[in-house]
Amino acid sequence: MADALTELRQKRHALRVRSEILFAIRAFFRERDFLEVDTPVRLPAPALEEHIDAEPCGEWFLRTSPELHMKRLLAAGYPRIFQIGPCFRRGESGHLHHPEYAMLEWYRADADYLRILEDTRALIASIGRHLQSLNISVPAAFEREWIIQAVREVFRKWAGWDPVIAFDADRFDVDLVERVEPQLKRLGGPFVLMDYPAPLAALARLKPDQPQVGERWELYIDGIEIANAYSELADADEQARRFEQCAARRRAAGHTVYPLDQHFLEALSAMPAAGGIALGIDRLVMMYTGHHDLSTVIAFQEHERQD
Amino acid sequence: MYSASDLRKGLKIEIEGQPYAITDFQFVKPGKGQALYRCKMKNLITGATLDKTYRAVEKIDKPNLEERDLIYSYQDGEAYVFMDSGTYEQIHLGDDVLGDQRFFLVEDMEVKILFFNNQPIEITLPFFIEKEIVETEPGARGDTATNVMKPAKIDNGYEIQVPLFINQGDRVRIDTRTGKYADRVSKGF
Numbered sequence: 001m002a003d004a005l006t007e008l009r010q011k012r013h014a015l016r017v018r019s020e021i022l023f024a025i026r027a028f029f030r031e032r033d034f035l036e037v038d039t040p041v042r043l044p045a046p047a048l049e050e051h052i053d054a055e056p057c058g059e060w061f062l063r064t065s066p067e068l069h070m071k072r073l074l075a076a077g078y079p080r081i082f083q084i085g086p087c088f089r090r091g092e093s094g095h096l097h098h099p100e101y102a103m104l105e106w107y108r109a110d111a112d113y114l115r116i117l118e119d120t121r122a123l124i125a126s127i128g129r130h131l132q133s134l135n136i137s138v139p140a141a142f143e144r145e146w147i148i149q150a151v152r153e154v155f156r157k158w159a160g161w162d163p164v165i166a167f168d169a170d171r172f173d174v175d176l177v178e179r180v181e182p183q184l185k186r187l188g189g190p191f192v193l194m195d196y197p198a199p200l201a202a203l204a205r206l207k208p209d210q211p212q213v214g215e216r217w218e219l220y221i222d223g224i225e226i227a228n229a230y231s232e233l234a235d236a237d238e239q240a241r242r243f244e245q246c247a248a249r250r251r252a253a254g255h256t257v258y259p260l261d262q263h264f265l266e267a268l269s270a271m272p273a274a275g276g277i278a279l280g281i282d283r284l285v286m287m288y289t290g291h292h293d294l295s296t297v298i299a300f301q302e303h304e305r306q307d
Numbered sequence: 308m309y310s311a312s313d314l315r316k317g318l319k320i321e322i323e324g325q326p327y328a329i330t331d332f333q334f335v336k337p338g339k340g341q342a343l344y345r346c347k348m349k350n351l352i353t354g355a356t357l358d359k360t361y362r363a364v365e366k367i368d369k370p371n372l373e374e375r376d377l378i379y380s381y382q383d384g385e386a387y388v389f390m391d392s393g394t395y396e397q398i399h400l401g402d403d404v405l406g407d408q409r410f411f412l413v414e415d416m417e418v419k420i421l422f423f424n425n426q427p428i429e430i431t432l433p434f435f436i437e438k439e440i441v442e443t444e445p446g447a448r449g450d451t452a453t454n455v456m457k458p459a460k461i462d463n464g465y466e467i468q469v470p471l472f473i474n475q476g477d478r479v480r481i482d483t484r485t486g487k488y489a490d491r492v493s494k495g496f
Contacts, residue, residue, distance in 0.1 A: 049339060050339070050341075051336070051339060051340060051341045051342065052339070091312070091342070092334070092336060092342070093334060094333060094334030094335070095333060095334075096334075096335070097334060097336060169340075169341075170341070170362070172340070173337055173340035173341050173343060174343065174360055174362075176337045176338075176340065177335050177337055177343055177345065177360065178345075178360060181337070200338070200339060200340075202339065218338055225337065225338060228338060228339070253364075
């Protein structure tokens with residue numbers, strides 16, 4: 001018991017940085033006329049993703065992301081919305097994964113993934129200024145020049161193949177982890193991987209002039225993935241088709257197939273063109289405190305609760 | 308068979324007929340991608356290291372490992388003879404398995420020997436053993452400093468560093484994990 005309290009006391013600085021970052025995020029979005037929203041945590045139909053498993057909760061599931069409800073708000077005419085809240089992913093546990101984690105998502109109507117990138121750069125700068133105003137030092141990684149490169153360029157350079165011309169999902173994941181991410185870590189600082197092969201952009205719009213590429217980017221800081229952004233797909237038929245394909249792959253792999261969220265699919269036809277993003281708060285706080293292990297910034301870890 | 312989700316630091320697995328221990332382990336899951344399990348491991352026989360990434364669907368062989376408690380009996384030429392106190396079976400081990408541990412064997416000592424497919428591959432001694440110092444420069448009387456060291460030999464010729472106050476005939480405790488002097492057990496005459 002005493003040890004657990006000592007461990008909590010040792011997180012004093014990390015928890016303060018976390019609190020200040022949350023404050024800075026809320027201030028940033030308020031200044032830009034965003035509405036903070038809350039959407040359900042427990043739901044009957046979590047978003048279908050091939051490799052994301054939802055934690056069952058009674059007859060329903062805990063959300064893996066608030067994305068579908070956020071898009072319903074967009075469709076109802078809320079043009080700028082953000083949310084900070086818990087998300088859950090079954091079986092994800094490690095230095096950079098915790099089965100319960102805090103996610104920031106924001107969406108902008110009449111915008112695309114490039115506008116979201118502008119927001120992200122401004123948000124990171126704003127958080128840095130806020131921390132510095134409190135004499136909390138900001139790691140050098142955040143002061144570095146942002147590097148923005150296309151996924152296909154990065155893969156040609158470091159993995160020796162072009163995943164847009166000849167997509168191979170399995171090889172993509174392994175090479176990303178074994179060849180690309182170590183290079184991003186070596187380079188350090190913020191790195192944006194732009195324009196993913198279309199099969200890896202399940203809820204994103206395809207590039208109008210290049211349909212084999214989806215309008216998706218991911219932000220890495222020091223080689224650690226922090227955020228994922230899309231130009232949101234607003235085509236209900238196309239979205240339903242992609243969900244069906246995903247459901248078939250999950251079924252074939254023996255994974256639970258969640259029901260389709262019909263409310264979401266119906267709303268999608270009314271949704272304006274929009275950009276959106278999901279950003280991992282715990283990882284961001286971890287980077288600001290100079291650690292590479294989530295346990296340093298999460299007050300209560302799951303394994304502790306199971307003891 | 309193990310599933311990829313069983314992998315963790317310290318687990319022993321088999322790859323292409325060789326036993327490995329996982330020395331470093333990381334769960335990774337890129338973007339919207341599949342879960343991957345990155346392992347660094349060490350071959351339990353050769354000591355060679357290996358990096359390998361497993362996918363969630365992969366199965367990993369379980370090595371046929373058995374750890375047995377044996378008693379060290381005696382040295383027979385190049386071999387060291389251990390006995391199973393239940394079956395009286397004798398096991399002969401050479402330098403290849405024992406390495407420097409052979410210097411720390413004491414008669415009737417209980418040891419743990421790890422067998423892979425019934426071949427002995429690794430020995431674990433008690434953490435501390437006692438040995439007599441058979442050769443060292445005379446120590447300065449009254450000098451109880453423990454930070455100044457000098458060389459000393461134990462009965463089988465193995466050389467350790469001991470504090471200045473240790474004399475020939477003293478019995479000392481040695482940490483078998485590091486091969487270093489721990490403390491003095493008793494003074495010689």
